[in-house]
Amino acid sequence: MLLVPRLLVAITLGLSVAAASPQISPRVRHESRSTIPSGWTPVHRAGGDTVIPLKVGLVQPNLASIEEYVMDVSHPDSPNYGNHWSPVKVAQTFRPSVESVEIVRSWLLSNGVEPHRVKLSQSGSWITANVTVAEAEGLLGTEYYVYEHQNGHKHIACDKAYHLPEHVSKHVDLVMPTLHFDAKVKPGAPLEKRDGKIQSVGAPGFGPVSPKTTGTIKNIFDELDHCDEQITPNCLRALYDFVYTPLAPKKNSIGIVEYTPQAYVPSDLDLFFKNFSKSQVGQRPVMASIDGGTIDVSGSGFGYNGESNLDLQYVMALVGHKQNVTLYQVGDEVQGASFNNFLDGIDGSYCTYEGGDDPSQDGIYPDPYGGYQGKEDCGTYSPAHVISTSYSYDEYELTPAYMQRQCNEYAKLGLMGTTVLYSSGDSGVAAYNRNCLNPDGSVSPDGKLFAPTFPSTCPYVTSVGATQVNPGAKVTDPESACAQVIYSGGGFSNVFKMPDYQKNAVENYLTKYPPPYAADRYNTTGSRAYPDISANGANYAVAIQGEYYSVYGTSASSPVTAAILSAVNDARLAIGKKPIGFINPTIYSTTFQKAFNDITNGTNPGCGTAGFSAQPGWDPVTGVGTPNFPKLLALWLLKQ
Numbered sequence: 001m002l003l004v005p006r007l008l009v010a011i012t013l014g015l016s017v018a019a020a021s022p023q024i025s026p027r028v029r030h031e032s033r034s035t036i037p038s039g040w041t042p043v044h045r046a047g048g049d050t051v052i053p054l055k056v057g058l059v060q061p062n063l064a065s066i067e068e069y070v071m072d073v074s075h076p077d078s079p080n081y082g083n084h085w086s087p088v089k090v091a092q093t094f095r096p097s098v099e100s101v102e103i104v105r106s107w108l109l110s111n112g113v114e115p116h117r118v119k120l121s122q123s124g125s126w127i128t129a130n131v132t133v134a135e136a137e138g139l140l141g142t143e144y145y146v147y148e149h150q151n152g153h154k155h156i157a158c159d160k161a162y163h164l165p166e167h168v169s170k171h172v173d174l175v176m177p178t179l180h181f182d183a184k185v186k187p188g189a190p191l192e193k194r195d196g197k198i199q200s201v202g203a204p205g206f207g208p209v210s211p212k213t214t215g216t217i218k219n220i221f222d223e224l225d226h227c228d229e230q231i232t233p234n235c236l237r238a239l240y241d242f243v244y245t246p247l248a249p250k251k252n253s254i255g256i257v258e259y260t261p262q263a264y265v266p267s268d269l270d271l272f273f274k275n276f277s278k279s280q281v282g283q284r285p286v287m288a289s290i291d292g293g294t295i296d297v298s299g300s301g302f303g304y305n306g307e308s309n310l311d312l313q314y315v316m317a318l319v320g321h322k323q324n325v326t327l328y329q330v331g332d333e334v335q336g337a338s339f340n341n342f343l344d345g346i347d348g349s350y351c352t353y354e355g356g357d358d359p360s361q362d363g364i365y366p367d368p369y370g371g372y373q374g375k376e377d378c379g380t381y382s383p384a385h386v387i388s389t390s391y392s393y394d395e396y397e398l399t400p401a402y403m404q405r406q407c408n409e410y411a412k413l414g415l416m417g418t419t420v421l422y423s424s425g426d427s428g429v430a431a432y433n434r435n436c437l438n439p440d441g442s443v444s445p446d447g448k449l450f451a452p453t454f455p456s457t458c459p460y461v462t463s464v465g466a467t468q469v470n471p472g473a474k475v476t477d478p479e480s481a482c483a484q485v486i487y488s489g490g491g492f493s494n495v496f497k498m499p500d501y502q503k504n505a506v507e508n509y510l511t512k513y514p515p516p517y518a519a520d521r522y523n524t525t526g527s528r529a530y531p532d533i534s535a536n537g538a539n540y541a542v543a544i545q546g547e548y549y550s551v552y553g554t555s556a557s558s559p560v561t562a563a564i565l566s567a568v569n570d571a572r573l574a575i576g577k578k579p580i581g582f583i584n585p586t587i588y589s590t591t592f593q594k595a596f597n598d599i600t601n602g603t604n605p606g607c608g609t610a611g612f613s614a615q616p617g618w619d620p621v622t623g624v625g626t627p628n629f630p631k632l633l634a635l636w637l638l639k640q
């Protein structure tokens with residue numbers, strides 16, 4: 001409010017004031033990045049007269065209270081438990097203030113950007129202006145370079161940091177294009193042909209969590225005495241005591257997110273159903289295509305079909321034929337997409353939120369590369385009550401502001417009553433490819449610092465780790481942390497602070513079972529710890545292109561957990577209660593923790609260490625444990 005009078009003066013006096021005093025407060029560093037992401041090299045300064053579309057994302061009011069709002073509807077002891085917000089209330093609550101709009105606009109005007117170039121988005125949440133590189137460098141106190149990727153792709157970004165006047169900085173979340181690099185692989189670099197690996201266009205972080213396979217298997221079993229060698233739907237039902245027939249399938253919903261070119265194969269669903277769920281032969285997921293999402297892709301095999309087939313075969317079999325499963329299939333085959341494209345597709349207010357999508361990281365539609373030519377999807381589909389995603393990034397690949405913006409959206413989904421599950425990663429405490437962090441923020445195989453996984457580290461996501469039936473053990477024996485082919489991702493964020501709901505649980509772990517590491521290994525400053533829960537992630541029998549494969553990964557753990565939580569929603573909806581929404585504050589409560597099978601054996605190695613160890617209570621390998629369905633159901637039915 002104090003700033004308004006100053007602003008009026010600036011507007012009234014116009015250019016003369018601007019010329020005399022282009023800045024009315026000292027400049028502060030707004031965002032920085034210590035290292036260039038691997039693969040990129042600066043080749044030369046960007047030409048001063050190159051025009052770039054500068055986008056200024058405004059801060060949203062009330063974000064400081066978002067934790068309070070989310071807890072109010074999600075904390076098990078809150079009188080408002082389950083009173084989720086409508087999408088309209090969410091959009092209104094977080095719409096940027098007129099003051100923020102005016103302060104950013106007048107900063108641009110006073111620096112010589114003429115009014116006709118400055119545009120405000122319809123939602124009022126971002127301001128754009130076409131400016132020259134020279135103007136941007138002046139506005140932001142930075143230097144722009146042309147960077148080239150080893151695959152030949154070019155990108156304009158600024159060096160190390162950018163700055164804003166102090167009074168403007170307070171009203172801005174992030175400015176683009178600045179420090180953000182391509183996390184998404186662009187076309188023109190057909191990576192599926194490189195190194196014989198499928199790392200294809202646009203699938204977000206396809207690396208860190210893609211399921212792993214040891215190859216095809218000859219015999220499949222459907223008896224419970226083989227669950228240590230092969231997981232089937234019946235093994236999972238036995239492990240988690242999960243037997244349930246839906247009562248309210250029309251009211252209930254569950255969604256699985258896949259990123260093209262990952263695609264499920266209809267005939268594989270039937271092959272799987274014939275063996276494991278006969279009543280579902282011919283059943284398909286309900287397609288929610290976002291930004292041209294399609295299962296009609298040019299490639300096939302484990303790399304293209306492994307993730308989608310795994311997720312859908314298991315979720316569909318576990319929820320049974322009465323319950324529809326929504327498939328959010330995101331992105332076309334040419335450009336692909338990122339998490340932000342998905343979030344746009346299910347929440348119209350997110351499309352234009354804080355600068356909208358980042359063209360250097362998110363798919364832009366209509367596709368300029370010749371793929372999907374339709375309009376970008378904005379709030380086309382409603383979010384399902386439970387949504388599971390088995391894709392991820394490592395935190396170091398993204399900037400904090402980019403992650404924060406996305407994390408706020410997960411909080412909003414929680415406010416609206418959606419449970420958001422992400423797999424925790426398959427590399428233990430390390431990053432994808434066994435890389436680990438160096439003190440300067442880069443990664444290398446000999447890095448020593450543990451490398452956390454995003455979005456698992458967002459406090460409003462429920463992160464799911466992996467367990468296994470020990471070799472030679474019975475399905476009724478306690479599981480251990482997964483130690484076959486993959487290790488359960490877990491640890492401590494370098495970006496997000498520890499939310500209150502997990503403080504006691506994490507403190508218990510660090511006090512009773514202190515890890516033999518210091519700050520040169522993991523973030524000891526009180527960061528968000530993950531995963532929250534876990535489920536089996538080893539030896540899944542998955543039908544892929546007519547054969548069965550043995551598949552491993554937290555990629556499996558997340559959809560299986562989603563199916564179990566969805567049954568809880570069904571039972572609540574059937575008696576007129578609300579869905580369980582954001583579950584973390586509930587599952588960390590003493591009462592609910594006892595409704596999980598505590599995993600107390602195993603570790604999640606990486607970075608030349610044994611990683612953390614699974615211990616009684618919560619741990620950064622398997623969270624609070626695996627679900628015990630009847631116990632969880634009984635507790636959740638008691639809640640209002």
Ligand SMILES: *[C@@H]1O[C@H](CO)[C@@H](O)[C@H](O)[C@H]1NC(C)=O
Pocket residue numbers: 053117118119128129130
């Ligand atoms: C910036 O320039 C592009 C290309 O000329 C144009 O399409 C766009 O509308 C301009 N944006 C603004 C905010 O003026």
Ligand SMILES: *[C@@H]1O[C@H](CO)[C@@H](O)[C@H](O)[C@H]1NC(C)=O
Pocket residue numbers: 249250286322323324
């Ligand atoms: C499941 O989806 C199909 C196809 O969209 C629809 O016809 C059917 O009514 C749905 N069933 C339920 C229980 O929602």
Ligand SMILES: *[C@@H]1O[C@H](CO)[C@@H](O)[C@H](O)[C@H]1NC(C)=O
Pocket residue numbers: 220221222274275276
């Ligand atoms: C799986 O299905 C195939 C083909 O229908 C059949 O030959 C095989 O015996 C089945 N296996 C099990 C374990 O059900």
Ligand SMILES: *[C@@H]1O[C@H](CO)[C@@H](O)[C@H](O)[C@H]1NC(C)=O
Pocket residue numbers: 493494495496497498523524525526527528
């Ligand atoms: C540790 O995490 C906090 C957030 O909890 C973050 O502010 C800090 O920068 C992190 N430290 C390192 C060395 O990454």
Ligand SMILES: *[C@@H]1O[C@H](CO)[C@@H](O)[C@H](O)[C@H]1NC(C)=O
Pocket residue numbers: 470471479480481482483601602603
């Ligand atoms: C502990 O886990 C390891 C795998 O990490 C497994 O080989 C061993 O059998 C487990 N022991 C118990 C007692 O569960």
